[in-house]
Amino acid sequence: MSEKARMLSGELYVADDAELREGFNRRRRLLHEISQVAWDDIDGRMRLFAELFGSMGPGAYVETPFHCDYGFNIHVGKNFYANTGCIFLDVAPITIGDNVFFGPRVGLYTPYHPIDAGVRNAGMEGGLPITIGSDVWFGGNVTVCPNVTIGSNVVIGAGSVVVRDIPDNSVAVGNPCHVVRAITDDDRRYWEKKADQYRAAKAADESRK
16 A cells, blocks of 8 residues: 555555655645735635645635645535634545534644654554534634544534534533533524524614615
């Protein structure tokens, strides 16, 4: 197996390899180009992110600065949003569903490193995937560790460190991140009422013009 194949399989590998260096250099080039795009050329910036990522759905938007290991292992759905300063270390696949919103400085970290210092110092490491469902909101400074799956309709509180799977329809917070309650129909009704109040206020403003 090549070092890249070992990396993608979750086995130990060494990143000092011509094929992987090519991937690193591709990422460096694209992130440099992204950093040079005019501040108001949003379409140009997103075209470069679409080239960087393995796949990107319509309506996705990524604020800069942004950092990743390779980019080709990142797959995001439609209407994805990442606020400034996010870091996705994608030595293993990172898969994100539709309508997912990240606060600033979210870190998705797929790499793992041996506990034994001798093996670690020999340059060996591995990676395990991160999977995130749809309709998910992360507060700022959330960290997600390797081999974690987060379900759909989930809210993760700011500063949380997610080290184990989080089920659908959950609010989860803390270090380590844990579920504090379910998201219920009462939540939907409360927030729909607040949204209706907003729309009524906007309509009233328009009628007074």
